[in-house]
Amino acid sequence: MTYRKSTLSVFRLSSIFAMFVLLVTGCSGKKAVTENNPNAYKVGLVFDVGGRGDKSFNDSAYNGLEQAKQKLGIQFDYIEPSGEGADREAALRQMAADPDVKLIIGVGLLFTDDITAIAREFPDKKFACIDYNPQPGAEIPSNLSGITFEEKKGSFLVGALAALESKTGTIGFIGGMDSNIIRKFESGYIEGARYVKPEIEVITNFIGMTGSAFNDPAKGKELALGQYSRGADIIYQAAGASGMGVIEAARESNKLVICTDMDQSSLAPGRVLTSMTKAVDKAVFTTVGDAMNGKLQGGKQRVFGLDGRYTDYVWNSGNDKLIGQSVRERIESIRGDILGGKIKIQE
Amino acid sequence: MKLLIIVSENWVFRVVNLTEKPFGKNPERGSNRQLFMESLAVVFILQVLRISVPYLFASVGAVFSERGGVINLALEGLILAGAFGAMLGQYLTGSAWAGVALALALGLVVSLLHAFVTVTLRADQIVSGIAINILVMGVTRFALGLLFGSAMNSARIAGMEAPMPLFDPLLLIAVLSVVAAQFVLFRTPYGLRLRAAGESAEAVETAGLDVRKLRYSGVLISGALSALGGAFLVFQQHSFTDNMSAGRGYIALAAMIIGKWSPVGAALASLLFAAAEAMSMWLPSGWLPSQLVQSLPYVITLLVLAGFVGKATPPKEVGVPYKPK
Numbered sequence: 001m002t003y004r005k006s007t008l009s010v011f012r013l014s015s016i017f018a019m020f021v022l023l024v025t026g027c028s029g030k031k032a033v034t035e036n037n038p039n040a041y042k043v044g045l046v047f048d049v050g051g052r053g054d055k056s057f058n059d060s061a062y063n064g065l066e067q068a069k070q071k072l073g074i075q076f077d078y079i080e081p082s083g084e085g086a087d088r089e090a091a092l093r094q095m096a097a098d099p100d101v102k103l104i105i106g107v108g109l110l111f112t113d114d115i116t117a118i119a120r121e122f123p124d125k126k127f128a129c130i131d132y133n134p135q136p137g138a139e140i141p142s143n144l145s146g147i148t149f150e151e152k153k154g155s156f157l158v159g160a161l162a163a164l165e166s167k168t169g170t171i172g173f174i175g176g177m178d179s180n181i182i183r184k185f186e187s188g189y190i191e192g193a194r195y196v197k198p199e200i201e202v203i204t205n206f207i208g209m210t211g212s213a214f215n216d217p218a219k220g221k222e223l224a225l226g227q228y229s230r231g232a233d234i235i236y237q238a239a240g241a242s243g244m245g246v247i248e249a250a251r252e253s254n255k256l257v258i259c260t261d262m263d264q265s266s267l268a269p270g271r272v273l274t275s276m277t278k279a280v281d282k283a284v285f286t287t288v289g290d291a292m293n294g295k296l297q298g299g300k301q302r303v304f305g306l307d308g309r310y311t312d313y314v315w316n317s318g319n320d321k322l323i324g325q326s327v328r329e330r331i332e333s334i335r336g337d338i339l340g341g342k343i344k345i346q347e
Numbered sequence: 348m349k350l351l352i353i354v355s356e357n358w359v360f361r362v363v364n365l366t367e368k369p370f371g372k373n374p375e376r377g378s379n380r381q382l383f384m385e386s387l388a389v390v391f392i393l394q395v396l397r398i399s400v401p402y403l404f405a406s407v408g409a410v411f412s413e414r415g416g417v418i419n420l421a422l423e424g425l426i427l428a429g430a431f432g433a434m435l436g437q438y439l440t441g442s443a444w445a446g447v448a449l450a451l452a453l454g455l456v457v458s459l460l461h462a463f464v465t466v467t468l469r470a471d472q473i474v475s476g477i478a479i480n481i482l483v484m485g486v487t488r489f490a491l492g493l494l495f496g497s498a499m500n501s502a503r504i505a506g507m508e509a510p511m512p513l514f515d516p517l518l519l520i521a522v523l524s525v526v527a528a529q530f531v532l533f534r535t536p537y538g539l540r541l542r543a544a545g546e547s548a549e550a551v552e553t554a555g556l557d558v559r560k561l562r563y564s565g566v567l568i569s570g571a572l573s574a575l576g577g578a579f580l581v582f583q584q585h586s587f588t589d590n591m592s593a594g595r596g597y598i599a600l601a602a603m604i605i606g607k608w609s610p611v612g613a614a615l616a617s618l619l620f621a622a623a624e625a626m627s628m629w630l631p632s633g634w635l636p637s638q639l640v641q642s643l644p645y646v647i648t649l650l651v652l653a654g655f656v657g658k659a660t661p662p663k664e665v666g667v668p669y670k671p672k
Contacts, residue, residue: 047499050499050500051497051498051499051500051589052496052497052498052499052500053495053496053497053499053500053501054499054500055500080497080498080499082484082488082498082589082590178637178638205628206637206641208641209637209638209641212590212593215499215588215589215590215591215593216591216593217584217586217588217591218580218583218584218591218593219593219628221583221584222394222397222398222625222628223628225390225394226390226391226394226625226628226629229386229387229390230387241499241500241588244584244585244586244588245584248584248585267503
């Protein structure tokens, strides 16, 4: 009897243990994208929620690394952390502890606190963080370069565009995680829309309060269907991978959507009015080049803004039929006014 | 059910009244206001139904598992496995029904694991459920990485064609499964035996029946139904994303408890959750802090639970592994 009992508990323990082994092998995939060049400069990248294949923010960062690999001959590794905070920190630490990796890039504002702490712990390594978002007045380590974009100004432009193109007088906004950076998208969009049409109605929703809000397309879709049925004919989504749901909703209801970070028109041809693009790829490429030459601009925030079209909106052969020539000219003149300081927007 | 629809309709009208300003201002819609509000109500009800389908499937399935005496905390993982199977099936063959078949197969495999660990090995049912959730999450991420080079997103799939929103095949199957489950559980010999296995396994054994077989069957039914819920989710979303069940399994479990371990009760509770969730989406922004709006479904549920449902008594021997004499 006792014997039987003990074999059973051994069974139990081993079955649970086996599950954890499977779990661990399933989760911590550090993917090396390298060819056999041991002397190449090596970059480690940790993705944001949403991960590679989000056709947005993360893919844009990945494209930047690919370009750097082809043009600058670097090697890189990447990790897609699962779940919440602790995982991201572990992934950064794993990269920083790799003796070959010289530059570590965290993609997304959620890395801000962790990458600041780890940059202090590893003063010999270089770090960069996209959408770096520290507390006001906080000191940035000299080996860490914060990379930011002018989301508010870019959103102002697409807000004006949406208001000019809307036929119902109601437009929508769907944000991912309710946070100050996504609030910047929202407020810029509303200000831009009101700037050209003071009476425009804007319906806004946020998907959630945590990082996982960037990864819930099902909720994004339901929110979008609700906004479309309430009269919005254009929705601006700044919701990472959740934005895919908004795009699905636009396809289903034959309405328009404005996407973020990357030109996403290929996901729903004819339904993407424009995209507010952040040239994360160019920023990553530039940062890698600077770091290789020992010129990383550490200790401060580096802004990739409207100037130079790092932050911009898409207008090309894919959507010039959706946007009239006169509207395009109006938006360009607004852009000029923002750059010239005639329109003041507080980032 | 009817009552719930009437109630949710009232909610829509109230919500619409809150947002009076946007619509009132629009001259072209003013004359058609009545019609517009009716169409809004339809949109809202369809939305509630869509949100409720994964809850319906998983909570009705869980009734079988728990009535048979096995706590099923693995619902989350089962939904995820079903979603992955549906995506993979359709991705490989192009057919949505092949996706459904693979979803069912994966749901059965994962629930078989849960049944094996809890019934045959008599391990702690809660630990097994949680371990399976984590396991499925890890395995799906791993498999996604192999298939698509990303541990987080699959390619786009076509989803399931429905002639009308109300006639989505999986939605109809969900409704049918509630009725069928209620009948099987309370009107057939099998249902009686399964319930007995969860109330007093020893009595079932004395009557010459195999408790283990009964419990296995309950867990497997749960796995198959939860997997269908996952398939619905992935067809709606047109792609598989990492951890896309996003807590729905736990909400389904709560729905089952609020529904007092009966399929119809679980279905009503699922609709309630879905209605509360849809409502929080329709509240005009700025009217309440979004933190409060996000927590609304849970607050409403707590209030309903405290006010109307009364005492929920689980099956007597749920969670107790049975050791044959």
